[in-house]
Amino acid sequence: METPLHFIDIHCHLLPEIYDGAGSRDDALSMAGMAVDDGISTIVATPHQLGNFSANQGDEIRARTERFQAVLRRKKIPLRVLPGADVRIEPGMIGKIRTGEVLTLADRGRHVLLELPHEVFLPLDRLLREMKSAGLVGILSHPERNQGILAQPGVVRPLVDAGCLIQVTAGSLMGAFGSRVRNLADSLVKQGLVHFVSTDAHSPRSRPPLLGEAFDRVVEL
Numbered sequence: 099m100e101t102p103l104h105f106i107d108i109h110c111h112l113l114p115e116i117y118d119g120a121g122s123r124d125d126a127l128s129m130a131g132m133a134v135d136d137g138i139s140t141i142v143a144t145p146h147q148l149g150n151f152s153a154n155q156g157d158e159i160r161a162r163t164e165r166f167q168a169v170l171r172r173k174k175i176p177l178r179v180l181p182g183a184d185v186r187i188e189p190g191m192i193g194k195i196r197t198g199e200v201l202t203l204a205d206r207g208r209h210v211l212l213e214l215p216h217e218v219f220l221p222l223d224r225l226l227r228e229m230k231s232a233g234l235v236g237i238l239s240h241p242e243r244n245q246g247i248l249a250q251p252g253v254v255r256p257l258v259d260a261g262c263l264i265q266v267t268a269g270s271l272m273g274a275f276g277s278r279v280r281n282l283a284d285s286l287v288k289q290g291l292v293h294f295v296s297t298d299a300h301s302p303r304s305r306p307p308l309l310g311e312a313f314d315r316v317v318e319l
Contacts, residue, residue, distance in 0.1 A: 104139040105309045108203055109184060109211060109239055109265060109296035112143045112307070113162050117154055119145055121301060123169070128302040130170060130177045136308045142182040144211055147200050149186030156199045159183060180204040184239060186213050187225065192232050202234070211265070212236045219246025219253060226260045237263040240298060242270050242283040251282055258291050265294040268312035269305060287319045 110133075112126055113119040120126035133141060143163050145154045163181040170177055183201040185191065194200040195210060203209040210229065214220055222236070229236050241247045241254055241264060258264060269275060270283040286292050295316060299307035 103137050103310075103313065105137050105313070106140045106142075107133065107138050107297050107299075107307060107309060108142045108182070108237070108294055109144050109267075109298050110141045110307055111145060111184075111298070111300045112141055112179065113145055113159070113166055116145050116158070116162055117151055118300070119143075125302055126166065127169070127173065127175070129299060129307050130175050130179075132302055133297075133299075133307040134175060134177050136310045138177070138307065138309060140178040140180065141307070142180045142203050144182045144184040144203075146213070147183040147185050148188050148191060148194070149213075151186065154183070156183075156201050159201055160205065182211065184211050184213050186215075187220065187222075191225075192228055192234070195234065196232065203237070208233070209235050209237055209263075211239050212262075213239050214241075214244050214246075216243065217245050219244055219250065222257060222262065223260060226257070226262055230261060235261065235263060237265050237294065239265050239296075240267045240270065242266050242279050242286060243275055248278055248282060251285065254286060254291055255289070263293040264291055265296050266292050267298045268295055268309050269298070271295065271312045271315045274305070284319055287316055292316075 114123045114126040160181045182203040273280045297307040
């Protein structure tokens with residue numbers, strides 16, 4: 099008998115009642131149930147921070163994560179939720195990470211989920227060097243959906259060579275964002291340039307927290 103898979107989702111907008119999270123607590127609970135049914139045992143809740151989301155503060159994310167975990171325990175939903183953030187790249191980011199105002203993944207002080215503007219690719223060489231000096235590792239979220247990277251996909255390998263880790267969205271591998279995005283996601287997986295596949299889920303409907311089919315797709319590739 100095969101041992102069931104247990105997935106960890108490091109990019110999920112699960113927390114309710116916070117800017118760009120689940121629309122309601124009921125939606126968040128539906129997402130949690132769907133995730134568990136799909137084999138996800140742990141989710142890092144990643145509200146956006148910085149950029150247009152400066153209102154999302156680190157302590158608020160930590161507190162809301164604890165409260166939602168308590169709700170899951172009461173509802174007997176066996177999902178572990180950890181605090182994190184989807185961090186828009188901007189000046190002063192590293193200093194805010196050091197103070198705890200901006201969260202690392204699972205609040206462990208090590209890995210930072212980095213988000214570029216969707217429309218353009220910005221060189222990350224200097225930032226990656228500064229992060230390395232600060233003992234931080236960057237994980238670039240959904241590069242396959244970035245318009246600049248779609249236009250010049252060759253920029254991904256130098257990022258990986260410079261120490262950046264790469265996370266693609268499960269839905270990208272399943273064609274949810276169109277054929278161009280799927281083709282790039284497939285290519286990055288085939289080249290061995292993908293380190294994480296995550297849901298980037300926002301609701302139980304339009305972008306649900308599911309990883310099983312994407313896992314099968316990665317195995318196939």
